[in-house]
Amino acid sequence: MIHMRRRLAVVQVLLAVLLAVVTARLWQVQVVRGAQYAAAATETRTRDVVVPAVRGQILDSAGRPLVRNRTTLVVSVDRTKLGRMKDRGAAVMARLASVLGRDPKDLALRLRPCDARVSRPCWAGSPHQPIPVDADVDTPEALQILERQEMFPGVTAEVQAVRDHPVGGAAVQALGYLQPVTKEELERRQGLKAEFSGVDMAGRDGLESVYDQELRGTPGWRRVQVDRLGRVLGVEHEVRGTAGHTLITSIDAKVQAVAERAIAEAMKAAPKADGAAAVVLDARTSRVLALASAPSYDPAVWAGGIGEEEYGRLLSGRSGQPLVSRAIKGEFAPGSTFKMSSVAAMFKAGYPMNGHYNCPGSFMVGSRAFRNFRGRSLGSMTLHTALVKSCDTIFYKAAYEQWLKDGGLEPKGRPREVMAKTARAFGFGRPTGVDLPGESPGRIPDRAWKKRTWAATKDVNCRRAKEGYRDVAKTDAGRAAFLTRLAHENCLEGYRLRPGDAANFSIGQGDVLVTPLQLASAYAALVTDGRLRSPRLGWMLVRPDGTRVREITVPVRGTLPVSAAERAYITRALSQVASDGTAAGAFTGFPMKKVRIGGKTGTAEVYGKADTSWFASFAPVDDPRFVVVAMVSQGGLGSAAAAPAVRKIYEGIYGFTPKGKPAPAALPDRVPAARPPMIKQDGTLAW
């Protein structure tokens, strides 16, 4: 027994030592390194989920929604999970395609990550987020995916909010669209970056893009507890997001619809027309009531990732680039609509307001004869009549005289360039600053511009002058010779503003380019207080409960270099165009006694194409409340395509039938809305 007791004593000591070791190790694991293990545990036990805020609505000036949110079942695919499968998820995708009734190839294309070489359809978002492949799923289909998860690993169907355009295609180019946020955008974005959900979208164009920050709201954030299979057990911590602000715009859905219909019909009527735009401004405030561009498209294509075919169609030249808003991005020669700037320049140069000017059939500018429209001689007239009847030669003469005064081909010192300067003061040649992205600046071809262009092109021109146009010569020897001569001329003296350039400039031809919005903005300044403003579509930002965030003001960006009397003179002249002038035909039967329309037609020649048709207008003439500009590219005469479109817009605004009989008016008060609609706490409209 003595051996046994001795050995038991050893066992006892051994036990005590082992228990002490275990205790020491527990101290180390739980107390010394406890925090570290706790952090690791939290990481495995929880998932941080960003809960996107409800995106704000976009309303029109009467509170009607232009863009709102609609819930739909969105089917998304987790590419990482598919990639881990033996067949890279091919079987799952095949099943999914058959359930959704889609082409498996199309689905596969949507899962590719976008890069420089891979174009749409592809996935521009983060590679770690589920990719929505179908945003408008019928419930039975999605339920099948949810119920038989074992058949669809990596595929989820969830209720998500997508953008809805209740008024169909109204103002699509102005409203813009959403696309999944890209990695670069996300990195620029402040705040939550860790993980974001598959519905995180960013505005890509139009108001959605400009007011993206305000519309988006602040996303919420939720830390959910998950089990080892990733099933959510509960919410551990939640920071609630705030919904995006509602953007109230000055767009009037009805006026917008009228404008879109008018330009669509104008395009149909003009066989060669390849694009059109219409702008309706509140004349006094320069708030935009309608901004239409044709051809247009159905904004529903953006929901749930756009297909290759659709995207290709939207971008192709054959479809007329429906994504591009011609109202702010289309640059066209303005033709005679530009003459109000030239008249203003003549006043500035000292031509008397009540003088009489001869309007011959043609005028010799240097060695070249510049002819009136159809070469007609109209005799002696005032500038008023020159505008009404659209005489060209009076402006050629004035422009030539000013060009000579500036020093002709080789000016000494700084030339005055009164025509170009006045045009710039009317806002041409620079963006209007409208609250839309990607606006074009247009072009005012002054002497400096000529120099810049010559510097940029002279190498090519000089080479062409030497080598000629052999490629063109194969088909058209005469044209090749002309081009070679032109290249030679441009190479040698392209930096000079030639007298012909100056003459063309005065009637809005040659190298002058303007956008429809620039023209509308200039007319608004001319016919009201002479202040040039940056047009605005956004009017007011309010919270979903109706409380005001801020009003979007319309900045004044300049004053016209014309006195009130001179403005009144030009306005008076333009007031007669629709009744007695070039647009009289287009307005036959319009009840001018009830609403008198003023304006100016424009017919701009484009080399190799049909003329650009313009009509810039305002109404009523004695106290202008609206400025309406229509442009039909390759539409022909201003009085033939654009003026009838403008007439239809006025008929819609004021409520007239084509025969002049009363009809329901788009704006019952016949004036633009004075203030944005009030929204009550529950989100409904208050009047």
Next chain:
Amino acid sequence: MVNRVIAAADRSFARRAVGAASPVWRVDGVLAVAVAALAVISVLMVWSSTRTWAPGSTGLVKKHVLNLGVGAALAVAVTAVDHRTVRAYAPLVYAAALLGLILVITPVGAEVNGAHSWIMLGGGFAFQPSEFAKLGLVLMLAMLLAQPAEGGDRPRGPDVVVALVVAAVTMGLVMLQPDFGTTMVLGVITGAALVLSGIRKRWLVLLVLAVAAAGAAVWRLDVLEPYQVARFTAFLDPSTDPRGVGYNSTQSLNAVGSGRLFGKGLFGGGQTMGRFVPEQHTDFVFTVVGEEFGFLGSVTVVMLLGVVLLRGVRIARRCGDRFGTLAAGSIVCWLAFQTIVNVGMTIGIMPITGLPLPFVSYGGTATFANMLAIGLLQAIHLRSRTF
């Protein structure tokens, strides 16, 4: 000494209620209280780790309470029996255990988690003969080594050989299931019985060499399943395969470590609720203790187990007969091995082995076997004042 004071206080208080003459007051109260405390903790831990299986899931806890109740009854019953009577029945108990081990590897046995170690009894009850084999082997070896064939106070060659054969048969049958963990426990029991029986040091040296040689052979001859090797390499470096075998080790460390000093409170363990640690109501139950009760709770449980083991050593030392001492000593070594290996694997100082934590893990047969062992310790204690 503290134990003794507590026990004495305990006794003097209760003696008035029950009656001083009852033999109940001569049982080792400290041991009984420690086991009872572990049983209570065990119920809480099994509850906490299984309640999220399904809403209102209490089936397993109820079964566990039942198991503990039956186990306690068995312990009381064994306490009432003189251990010398038990010695007389040792061959019978051992034979029954062997029969169970043979049955389990026949088609009667059911395979769970890759091992043929269960006999399904129907009605959701199952029986694990290898747990009883531990007890059977303890009794058999104690009997064989307590009365050397040639008399004297220490076993000689023939006794050792017989003991080794008995052990080898038992271990071999368990290996066939295969159950590596239980085989090791049986090996520990055998080693403990031999060492404590007072065999000569030269035998000890020989045995250690034999075990070492066997170990080397096992390693070289690929007797081990690949997962067992993997568990061992993962133990040496858990980062080798954090998603596979290293997963258990990493997750259980995360759970225990995140309990920190005071724990997250009962039912407050996120790792437990998320069931990140596998087998957390059986083999990894200590992770629940660690996460929900923290360092203080973990040390309490370790200390309670320590009290049980040290009281066992005390009983062995105070026992007057060789059988009692040997049986008690072997039981202590068996429970100590399981305790150290089990707790050790959850805190990363032992490789992952499928051994339950005595008195705390869920498991019917193991609970019964452990409780029977405690009953046997009490029986030995009650009849130890013979010298």
